[in-house]
Amino acid sequence: MKLQFLGAAGTVTGSKYLVETDNRKILVDCGLYQGVKHYRLMNRQPLPVSYDELDAIVLTHAHLDHSGYLPLLVKEGFTGPVYATPGTCELCKILLPDSGFLQEEDARHAAKHGYSKHNPPHPLYTEQDALRALKQLKPCSFGQIHKILPDLSIRFRPAGHILGAASIEVFDGSHMLAFSGDVGRPDDLIMYPPESLKRADYLVVESTYGDRIHEEMDAAEAMAKAINETAAAGGTVLIPAFAVGRAQMILHLLERLRAENRIPKLPVYLNSPMAIKATEVFHRFHEKHRLTKDDCRKIDSMTHYVRTVEESMALANQTFPGIIVSASGMASGGRVLHHLKHILPNHRNTVMFVGYQAMGTRGEKLVSGATSIKIHGQNIPVKARIKHFDAFSAHADSSQIIQWLGSIKTPPKQVFVTHGETEAAQAMAEKIQIELGWKTCIPKLTDKAELQ
Structure with a gap:
């Protein structure tokens, strides 16, 4: 060979x-x-x-x-x-x-x-x-x-x-x-x-x-703290997440945190057609992973699935506290870019990266402390809080x-x-x-x- x-x-x-x-x-x-x-x-x-x-x-x-x-x-x-x-x-x-x-x-x-x-x-x-x-x-x-x-x-x-x-x-x-x-x-x-x-x-x-080596940390507690701080400030939490695997993990974790009253019951949105379809596949193949049928049902009952472009545009313009999970995970494309344009300039908001950020991607630049980022040809100021939790990798x-x-x-x-x-x-x-x-x-x- x-x-x-x-x-x-x-x-x-x-x-x-x-x-x-x-x-x-x-x-x-x-x-x-x-x-x-x-x-x-x-x-x-x-x-x-x-x-x-x-x-x-x-x-x-x-x-x-x-x-x-x-x-x-x-x-x-x-x-x-x-x-x-x-x-x-x-x-x-x-x-x-x-x-x-x-x-x-x-x-x-x-x-x-x-x-x-x-x-x-x-x-x-x-x-x-x-x-x-x-x-x-x-x-x-x-x-x-x-x-x-x-x-x-x-x-x-x-x-x-x-x-x-x-x-x-x-x-x-x-x-x-x-x-x-x-x-x-x-x-x-x-x-x-x-x-x-x-x-x-x-x-x-x-x-x-x-x-x-992955961080020795209580990732769920770190996420809960960031969400609680953002909600108290009247802001929105944006979680760029890979549509397959990471989005489903984050939704499961959010459902657990809400059920345990560790975070307020803010509306949770999944704004990625690909992630929505992937979530459906995870539900069909539940015997191949740790999530049970009941876990999958709870995710469904908690999550607002944003399917149309019109719904996505309306969500991007909202100002009330909430949690948005959107692809892509490194902010390299997809609907998450439109959310970043609205969320980054506001200090009340938080952008939470929950996985590896490859060299040169928007995600890597943001977690490295960039004060502005280019999206669709525009320079967007970064005033929102940027969090990065490798523990979810x-x-x-x-x-x-x-x-x-x-x-x-x-x-x-x-x-x-x-x-x-x-x-x-x-x-x-x-x-x-x-x-x-x-x-x-x-x-x-x-x-x-x-x-x-």
Whole structure:
């Protein structure tokens, strides 16, 4: 087998790994670059491998930095199968068309207000491109061996993180190449712990939190304090949250805090069509996570689901205290941007980030103390209070990844550390070498490795 790194090398986004056996080629993950402009522009660069050379694509999970490039490959002509777990397939049916729609919407907005350098602005792909891509999804159950090519089999193992997320074992008859995907936390509020791998001759592991340990804090109490302070000031709490996983976790936590009278019964709004649909999928797949049917019912009864553009505009203009959960989690796009334009200039309000903020994103700039932020071509002053709670992250920290790696019965000959900023990947690689004694390397973009 040969392995080439076509994304998530030196960064936490754009995951793509090319696996080659004799005359066969598959892509493990097909992620979109997100965040700073430098990375977003890479989405428009051609891959070193043509769509007609690929026999199949395998997805670890549905987050766009792992699946969001798929509609572009299909637009270019890829017609092969895309293998993923049932949960991932269901979430891709939500995320991918929404991604295409938002790109079209952003292009229209840029054209109307003239803040794009392109004339006319055009989306990377459309909603229709994404809908065509969905027809190529092939659901595969966890734990079973699936023969996808004459000389190649795969197996999905639960990785925690979000619904449907998996670590993937790729077997060519002699080598076992494993991909961690995004590893979840053993103590996650809604997802079960990641399942350990039995064997990995070679391993690609993520390092999002490779240089950090999650805060030892009562995250629920910290959230309650921020909400109570904002409500007393007559302000609104805005929680940018990833539509899949994080939004559902936050709604569950808000419901618990209200039920325990730890926060006032302020109106709670979920303003993200994608997050609303994802919440419905979480409810249907309740046996795959910790939330019971009753938990899901309580979330529904508490939450005002904002579905239409008109409802969203009215909500953005409201001035009475409330809690708004909206995507995206790094404030890189979506309806949350319209809320930020109204909420940031008012000192009574609070913007509460509840997860990882990638370098260069609006979220990262805000939590780093920016006094103004550019949204839709306008400089918006930052007077609202900015809170950042990493304790809600769905990624395992460095110690939790070491714990997960240490459960592999047959240690790998080589570990490739990816999906992390430079410092995080270096720290993760060193920690693996010191604590486990395994050989590691940090590949650069387009690097190739021959698996002996």
